[in-house]
Amino acid sequence: MNYKRINNFKEAFEIKINLLVTGINVDLDDTKISFKKKVDALYSHTPYNYDKIPQEIILYHDENTKLPIVCNIRFNKKSPYRVFLKDNILLLKYEDNLYIIEPTRIGNLYDYQFSESIQILGVNLAGIVLSNYCHFVHDNKKCRFCEIDSNCFNVKAKSRVEILKHFKKIKTKKDIKYLSITSGNFNKDYDKMLVFFIDFIKEIKFINKDIKILLSLMPPSDDELLIKLKNVGCDMVAFNIEMLERKRFEKMVPGKNLLGYDLYVEKLKKAKSIFGAGNVYSNFVYGVQSLIKNRGDTFNGKEENDISLKGVKFLLKNGIIPLYTVYHTNGTNEIGDININIEKLINFSLDYGRLVLKSNLVDKDKKGVLFDLGSISNHVYNDAYILNKYYL
Numbered sequence: 001m002n003y004k005r006i007n008n009f010k011e012a013f014e015i016k017i018n019l020l021v022t023g024i025n026v027d028l029d030d031t032k033i034s035f036k037k038k039v040d041a042l043y044s045h046t047p048y049n050y051d052k053i054p055q056e057i058i059l060y061h062d063e064n065t066k067l068p069i070v071c072n073i074r075f076n077k078k079s080p081y082r083v084f085l086k087d088n089i090l091l092l093k094y095e096d097n098l099y100i101i102e103p104t105r106i107g108n109l110y111d112y113q114f115s116e117s118i119q120i121l122g123v124n125l126a127g128i129v130l131s132n133y134c135h136f137v138h139d140n141k142k143c144r145f146c147e148i149d150s151n152c153f154n155v156k157a158k159s160r161v162e163i164l165k166h167f168k169k170i171k172t173k174k175d176i177k178y179l180s181i182t183s184g185n186f187n188k189d190y191d192k193m194l195v196f197f198i199d200f201i202k203e204i205k206f207i208n209k210d211i212k213i214l215l216s217l218m219p220p221s222d223d224e225l226l227i228k229l230k231n232v233g234c235d236m237v238a239f240n241i242e243m244l245e246r247k248r249f250e251k252m253v254p255g256k257n258l259l260g261y262d263l264y265v266e267k268l269k270k271a272k273s274i275f276g277a278g279n280v281y282s283n284f285v286y287g288v289q290s291l292i293k294n295r296g297d298t299f300n301g302k303e304e305n306d307i308s309l310k311g312v313k314f315l316l317k318n319g320i321i322p323l324y325t326v327y328h329t330n331g332t333n334e335i336g337d338i339n340i341n342i343e344k345l346i347n348f349s350l351d352y353g354r355l356v357l358k359s360n361l362v363d364k365d366k367k368g369v370l371f372d373l374g375s376i377s378n379h380v381y382n383d384a385y386i387l388n389k390y391y392l
């Protein structure tokens with residue numbers, strides 16, 4: 001069999017979507033696969049042994065941005081896609097195709113583990129996870145698609161001093177341009193949480209004033225705090241709405257629904273007025289928007305795309321940039337498997353990229369919708385955007 005490289009951006013983009021939906025099988029006995037291993041993160045909850053499963057693979061190098069298309073490995077031993085080493089070449093096999101791929105060792109950054117609390121999430125992105133505690137899970141109000149295992153909770157937020165100590169090391173790594181901070185819902189009082197993050201980000205900016213920061217959190221009740229957050233140097237915020245339609249928001253995300261759909265949208269608009277158009281993000285889960293009674297077997301590809309596109313247009317019209325995660329499960333949530341229609345997802349992603357590009361909300365010089373291509377390998381929105389920008 002002949003090995004080949006993935007030919008062009010569009011082909012790599014479509015393969016990535018297939019890989020995110022169907023997962024990837026990795027030969028767990030192949031101990032020679034020695035690239036960046038999965039690390040314990042807020043949303044890492046695979047029951048499999050991290051040591052043997054690589055975090056991600058590089059599918060393609062883009063000529064225009066000089067950045068790679070990176071795909072996260074959602075391990076699935078039944079997947080028709082398989083990653084393995086042969087003759088010291090890393091290969092991705094699908095049917096009769098054998099693609100040459102690469103491990104993620106970009107600029108040596110991937111060889112450097114900062115700490116348990118700071119991780120490298122892409123070519124120029126670091127991420128901080130303060131706590132993996134979510135009070136919704138504890139209060140029986142967890143999002144229906146959530147797979148967080150409450151047994152893995154670290155109730156206490158990680159030590160700020162410890163994180164800052166490790167963050168100082170990042171300063172010396174010139175490639176790190178962005179920092180993503182995930183708050184974790186470790187306190188029911190979102191205002192108190194935000195006060196904490198205002199101080200925290202102030203300290204981070206004191207160490208590195210140039211780093212661009214995104215904070216993902218629940219909306220506070222006191223809007224003045226958002227002004228303070230901006231004033232200490234936070235560049236972007238994300239309030240993740242998850243469900244785009246009110247009636248499904250109420251059923252699917254009962255914890256977030258304590259605030260209510262309308263207030264959530266209001267807060268997004270408020271954040272936009274403070275941080276500016278294009279600096280406020282909201283993520284939704286592609287795959288669950290069309291479900292009836294939260295049952296995975298009621299997925300409807302056409303309706304999924306209709307709801308998702310309508311939601312994308314609504315957010316863009318209000319100066320908010322939508323993001324999306326492709327639904328996946330390891331069988332521990334109540335929704336279970338969803339037979340996502342890959343063709344429909346590709347079509348939606350192409351439309352999404354076109355709409356975001358047309359909105360002009362993303363800076364012309366940027367190499368992605370959020371951060372740059374080659375980061376956050378679990379998502380395809382950056383790939384969809386770059387594909388539209390340069391190749392369609």
Ligand code: SF4
Pocket residue numbers: 134135136137141142143145146147148185255
């Ligand atoms: S906000 Fe929802 S998805 Fe996130 S950890 Fe809490 S329950 Fe899970």
